[in-house]
Amino acid sequence: MDATFFLIVSAILFAIGAFGALIHRSATRKLISLEIMFNAELLLFLSLSTIYAPLNGLIFSVFIIALTSSEVGVIIPIIVLLYRRVKTVDTTKLAEREGDIP
Template sequence: MTIENVLLVSAALFAIGAYGVVSRRSLVTVIMSLELMFNGVVIAAVAFSRFTPAAALLSGDPLTAEAIRSALTGHAFAIFVTAVAAGEAALAFALVFAMYRATESVEITDASEMKN
């Protein structure tokens, strides 16, 4: 497994998510596409963290505090982004439920009716 392969998977996930955000009208589909985009970014962060020269030090060379800190930065970022994405999804779905109760639709085009 090379960093190029991991970054290709990450870019593919991000591109699929971006296409879903731009092309879909259902709020539920847009939220799921945003989650795909977040996962693409998380995979890229972990890949960069895993394949950096400092991370290579963890495989057998003498350990230093700086090498460990550098290698775990991407993983900590991934946990943080996942927690934020979970909160964002919960809030977004709560808004979708409120919109459905008001308009009986989850289409993005019907959201403009809620301004009044």
């Protein structure tokens, strides 16, 4: 397969993730949308590494994998803590209750 196919798929995945991050209210769905966007970037780096410098694309891909795993490791406990305190993960309700959160 040609690298342009993967570039197009990467752009479509990034658009889907951005759309999901903008329209969903739930913090967990926003996190999933952000993960889709990060995976689209990973696919972009890997497809560009086949065209240009193979080693640089692989190094950036490993960095992105480490970044997304640490992001999930930090954000999921924050979402769980918010749910325990406020009993919702709806971001619009959290914005309304800004002063009420202990």
